[in-house]
Amino acid sequence: MSATAPARPDADEYAPDYERYVSQIEGDVLETLERQGAQTLALLGGLSEDAAGSRYEPGKWSVKELVGHVIDGERIFAYRALRFARGDATPLPGFDQDPYVAAANSDARTLASLAEEFGHVRAATLALLRSLDPEAWTRRGTASDNEVSVRALAYIIAGHEAHHVRVLRERYLREHGQRPQT
Numbered sequence: 001m002s003a004t005a006p007a008r009p010d011a012d013e014y015a016p017d018y019e020r021y022v023s024q025i026e027g028d029v030l031e032t033l034e035r036q037g038a039q040t041l042a043l044l045g046g047l048s049e050d051a052a053g054s055r056y057e058p059g060k061w062s063v064k065e066l067v068g069h070v071i072d073g074e075r076i077f078a079y080r081a082l083r084f085a086r087g088d089a090t091p092l093p094g095f096d097q098d099p100y101v102a103a104a105n106s107d108a109r110t111l112a113s114l115a116e117e118f119g120h121v122r123a124a125t126l127a128l129l130r131s132l133d134p135e136a137w138t139r140r141g142t143a144s145d146n147e148v149s150v151r152a153l154a155y156i157i158a159g160h161e162a163h164h165v166r167v168l169r170e171r172y173l174r175e176h177g178q179r180p181q182t
Contacts, residue, residue: 014155030126033154035162037122043169044118064114068106081142085132
């Protein structure tokens with residue numbers, strides 16, 4: 001089992017739209033994913049069910065929907081990483097996040113169940129990424145009509161979560177006077 005984290009991806013290893021995620025990650029991406037997962041679980045554990053059903057403005061996702069979206073996004077990005085790491089050159093389609101959020105019905109679940117699922121998904125992602133050899137990290141494939149490397153996908157997973165946790169803190173918690181329970 002490899003525990004070696006990949007080097008930071010070059011800009012030609014992912015679509016320009018993903019720069020907002022990749023640029024947020026410094027240092028060892030595997031350590032970041034592990035630390036980040038624990039921090040996100042702690043944050044979610046401090047929220048009430050009432051807070052988890054809130055939206056920062058009408059038409060925006062609830063906290064539960066945001067968490068469900070992070071889970072779905074991580075699964076999709078990790079699946080892409082698996083396919084490309086294994087040398088599968090089949091182009092993969094994109095996904096439209098809004099129908100996924102609507103179909104997930106996250107508001108009908110408890111925040112605790114979503115947090116538990118996130119923990120399991122993160123553990124599976126880390127197990128996959130830690131199993132990769134150096135050559136697998138640099139393999140590329142096509143997703144959403146753009147070439148992407150396996151190592152870029154790891155950074156995208158971490159940056160996607162960081163983006164949404166920041167939105168959670170800044171828009172859902174701070175702007176509406178909600179604070180995680182301690």
